[in-house]
Amino acid sequence: MLPSDFWGRIVFILQEYGSSFASGIWTTMIIAVISTAIGCLIGFAIGIVQTIPCDREDNPVKWGLLSVVKFILTAYVEIFRGTPMMVQAMFIYYGSAMVFDINMGMWTAAFFIVSINTGAYMAETVRGGILSIDPGQTEGAMAIGMNHFQTMINVILPQALRNIMPQIGNNLIINIKDTSVLSVIGVMELFYTTKGIAGAYYTYFEAFTITMVFYFIMTFICSRILRFMEARMDGPDNYELVQTDALVLGEGMHTYTGKDKNVSTNSDYRAHKTGNFNRDQREGM
Amino acid sequence: MGTNIIKVSHLQKFFGKNQVLRDVDFKVDEGDVTTIIGASGSGKSTLLRCINLLEKPSGGEILFHGKPITGKGFDPCGYRAKVGMCFQSFNLFNNMTVLENCMTGPVKVLKKTKEEAREKALLYLKKVGMEPYINAKPMQLSGGQKQRVAIARALAMEPEVLLFDEPTSALDPQMVGEVLSVMRQLAGEGLTMIIVTHEMAFARDVSTHVVYMADGVICEEGAPEEIFEHPKKEKTAEFLRRFSER
Ligand SMILES: Nc1ncnc2c1ncn2[C@@H]1O[C@H](COP(=O)(O)OP(=O)(O)OP(=O)(O)O)[C@@H](O)[C@H]1O
Numbered sequence: 219m220l221p222s223d224f225w226g227r228i229v230f231i232l233q234e235y236g237s238s239f240a241s242g243i244w245t246t247m248i249i250a251v252i253s254t255a256i257g258c259l260i261g262f263a264i265g266i267v268q269t270i271p272c273d274r275e276d277n278p279v280k281w282g283l284l285s286v287v288k289f290i291l292t293a294y295v296e297i298f299r300g301t302p303m304m305v306q307a308m309f310i311y312y313g314s315a316m317v318f319d320i321n322m323g324m325w326t327a328a329f330f331i332v333s334i335n336t337g338a339y340m341a342e343t344v345r346g347g348i349l350s351i352d353p354g355q356t357e358g359a360m361a362i363g364m365n366h367f368q369t370m371i372n373v374i375l376p377q378a379l380r381n382i383m384p385q386i387g388n389n390l391i392i393n394i395k396d397t398s399v400l401s402v403i404g405v406m407e408l409f410y411t412t413k414g415i416a417g418a419y420y421t422y423f424e425a426f427t428i429t430m431v432f433y434f435i436m437t438f439i440c441s442r443i444l445r446f447m448e449a450r451m452d453g454p455d456n457y458e459l460v461q462t463d464a465l466v467l468g469e470g471m472h473t474y475t476g477k478d479k480n481v482s483t484n485s486d487y488r489a490h491k492t493g494n495f496n497r498d499q500r501e502g503m
Numbered sequence: 504m505g506t507n508i509i510k511v512s513h514l515q516k517f518f519g520k521n522q523v524l525r526d527v528d529f530k531v532d533e534g535d536v537t538t539i540i541g542a543s544g545s546g547k548s549t550l551l552r553c554i555n556l557l558e559k560p561s562g563g564e565i566l567f568h569g570k571p572i573t574g575k576g577f578d579p580c581g582y583r584a585k586v587g588m589c590f591q592s593f594n595l596f597n598n599m600t601v602l603e604n605c606m607t608g609p610v611k612v613l614k615k616t617k618e619e620a621r622e623k624a625l626l627y628l629k630k631v632g633m634e635p636y637i638n639a640k641p642m643q644l645s646g647g648q649k650q651r652v653a654i655a656r657a658l659a660m661e662p663e664v665l666l667f668d669e670p671t672s673a674l675d676p677q678m679v680g681e682v683l684s685v686m687r688q689l690a691g692e693g694l695t696m697i698i699v700t701h702e703m704a705f706a707r708d709v710s711t712h713v714v715y716m717a718d719g720v721i722c723e724e725g726a727p728e729e730i731f732e733h734p735k736k737e738k739t740a741e742f743l744r745r746f747s748e749r
């Protein structure tokens with residue numbers, strides 16, 4: 219019943235195991251996307267802490283506390299960057315069961331390991347991203363009375379995020395591929411699934427050809443989506459001058475959120491938005 | 504003269520072993536337009552940055568309405584919200600539009616509602632002639648336009664005092680005028696300002712008080728006519744002469 223030619227076998231495997239592939243792809247993607255997101259949050263949190271300004275003479279208690287926290291964070295980053303994820307997976311999955319008597323469960327372990335790894339890489343990326351922003355931006359924010367946290371959230375991090383988007387994309391793609399190492403703890407992601415499928419009829423070449431293509435499609439689509447997001451973050455290349463009259467009607471524009479979420483009742487504002495829309499369309503043609 | 508707002512006494516500032524401010528005393532009353540002139544490296548920027556607590560003074564005292572700004576329990580953020588600053592390099596937030604630049608302080612720091620902040624922002628943007636550009640990003644503006652937005656951003660906080668550190672030094676000559684005329688207008692409206700500048704003609708007509716700094720001390724101060732027409736110190740005369748020669 220197994221076709222004798224290569225393409226025939228490919229079609230056969232796809233028909234027979236389509237749903238297994240689908241679930242493997244789903245597992246891979248969900249782990250990669252969620253863990254990259256959590257990893258970024260970890261990275262941003264660490265990046266903020268690492269760049270808190272503190273003067274030793276000014277506030278010795280705060281300085282001492284910060285130094286301890288920074289030391290722990292640096293140790294975390296170095297250890298997780300410095301060891302292979304496959305080994306960490308084994309270490310954490312079996313270690314947590316043996317030493318702490320915690321049965322993590324495969325999913326928890328998978329999310330945990332990939333997130334914490336991404337976090338270690340992102341921490342350095344975010345720190346670099348923050349340091350690359352002109353100190354004048356911080357001074358501008360301080361001069362209108364923002365504190366460190368407000369400055370970070372409103373001014374520095376949005377710019378740092380934009381600058382490190384390519385690295386976030388890189389991390390996502392690496393994670394899509396590297397979830398395959400989770401097969402060592404039995405996570406049924408795409409690689410592990412494929413191994414099972416290939417073993418059933420001894421069709422290694424065919425099965426992995428299919429999987430190669432799937433991995434490529436996943437990473438390619440993700441990289442395009444991220445490019446699109448970058449372009450969205452940059453906003454339009456040009457702006458439109460607003461007529462003075464439109465400002466007189468300012469009362470009607472109170473729904474403006476700066477993000478175009480709400481439609482304003484002000485006709486001038488709407489007209490101006492529509493103008494934008496038309497221009498985008500023209501550019502698309 | 505109005506009530507006293509800022510009083511600087513015996514201010515000193517070291518950068519490592521290098522003493523940049525030696526013993527600076529001066530005061531600013533409500534409605535004063537004080538211009539600080541002096542050679543490059545004399546400590547003018549450092550003085551302004553100390554007043555705004557962007558640098559920590561090494562010695563002496565700065566009083567804001569009689570309270571020491573370096574004292575325990577003094578809130579530097581709340582203080583900076585009342586003492587605005589415009590920089591030579593503008594320092595507009597690059598991730599925000601012109602309007603957002605002027606709204607973010609009032610919303611995040613003064614906790615105003617968006618509508619209120621927007622109204623105020625538009626009012627001040629209009630004052631500096633930048634209201635047609637509310638949707639532009641700083642990158643898309645000329646230097647003079649950026650500085651005018653920076654002034655509007657500072658004004659939107661409705662500060663008691665506005666500090667300017669060489670607001671026109673980074674500008675092409677044809678853009679200097681537009682910024683100075685905005686500042687002239689503000690001075691006319693009675694806004695209290697401290698301005699570090701190399702624009703002598705401007706300093707002369709706009710200020711109520713001129714401070715000449717040299718080597719980390721105030722060498723001479725007084726009304727603009729006194730300083731520019733009849734300087735008492737030879738050093739001041741020398742500095743002004745060199746300036747008019749250029
Ligand atoms: N962060 C710093 N660290 C060390 N030295 C500094 C620092 N900032 C300023 N200085 C030094 O302090 C002195 C005074 O600098 P300041 O910027 O106050 O001069 P200025 O009067 O504003 O000059 P300019 O007209 O060129 O702006 C200079 O010698 C400068 O090298």
Ligand SMILES: [Mg+2]
Nearest residue numbers: 547548549669
């Ligand atoms: Mg200076």
